[in-house]
Amino acid sequence: MTDSYCLWCHRSLKYESTLKNLFHIDDVLCEKCRQSMEYKPKKIKVHGIEVQGLYIYEGLFRDMLIQYKELYDEALFPVFLWKVKQELERKYRGYTIVPVPSSERKNQERGFFTVERMFEVLDLPILDLLYKTDDREQKKMNRRERESIYSHLELKDVKSIPDKILLVDDIMTTGETITAAYRKLKGNSKCTKVLICGYNKAFSGNSVPSFVYKGGIVGYNICKALFIHGKAERFYKKC
Numbered sequence: 570m571t572d573s574y575c576l577w578c579h580r581s582l583k584y585e586s587t588l589k590n591l592f593h594i595d596d597v598l599c600e601k602c603r604q605s606m607e608y609k610p611k612k613i614k615v616h617g618i619e620v621q622g623l624y625i626y627e628g629l630f631r632d633m634l635i636q637y638k639e640l641y642d643e644a645l646f647p648v649f650l651w652k653v654k655q656e657l658e659r660k661y662r663g664y665t666i667v668p669v670p671s672s673e674r675k676n677q678e679r680g681f682f683t684v685e686r687m688f689e690v691l692d693l694p695i696l697d698l699l700y701k702t703d704d705r706e707q708k709k710m711n712r713r714e715r716e717s718i719y720s721h722l723e724l725k726d727v728k729s730i731p732d733k734i735l736l737v738d739d740i741m742t743t744g745e746t747i748t749a750a751y752r753k754l755k756g757n758s759k760c761t762k763v764l765i766c767g768y769n770k771a772f773s774g775n776s777v778p779s780f781v782y783k784g785g786i787v788g789y790n791i792c793k794a795l796f797i798h799g800k801a802e803r804f805y806k807k808c
């Protein structure tokens with residue numbers, strides 16, 4: 570086994586050398602941290618689009634994503650997809666990854682592209698095909714502005730668009746952004762699949778959350794509350 574350390578708790582990974590994981594690929598996290606992440610793969614329908622989600626945005630996964638994304642801890646980039654790398658590469662062989670763009674100003678502050686870096690773990694080509702025409706962060710937009718995300722996304726002028734696209738994002742809070750990005754790509758590629766690393770707990774049940782309705786979201790404050798506290802039920806039951 571390796572002498573390296575868990576990227577989250579910094580515990581030495583050499584003590585992880587059990588017979589079971591000798592036959593598995595090495596991990597960048599210790600078994601305790603890995604098991605504490607809410608890995609719950611789920612196919613979610615949002616606005617008629619099928620989205621493959623991997624983790625519930627809760628607990629340790631949420632802490633890691635905040636540390637990575639908001640505190641600019643780039644070293645955490647492999648923790649999210651490392652363990653499912655081989656499985657995802659098999660499932661999406663032949664696809665080109667297209668990340669949902671984030672704010673250019675935030676990218677410059679961070680010094681790295683959060684979504685792109687996270688998905689670089691997979692041995693699949695990445696094409697930066699979409700860009701934002703309005704650089705404000707979504708959490709700073711009001712309801713009406715959030716509902717028009719579609720008009721703030723554009724396709725880059727590239728020579729050719731791949732036939733098979735895997736549209737990816739780090740988190741799905743309401744489904745608005747991923748739906749807008751999907752609709753921009755639709756008609757330009759033969760096949761588009763959607764993969765999201767973390768999804769709002771409100772999507773973990775069998776029914777569609779009531780904040781997802783025909784064309785938009787119920788309100789900015791609800792989305793903000795969902796994102797910050799992850800207390801989905803409390804809010805969407807009120808709507």
Ligand SMILES: [Zn+2]
Nearest residue numbers: 575578599602
């Ligand atoms: Zn650990």
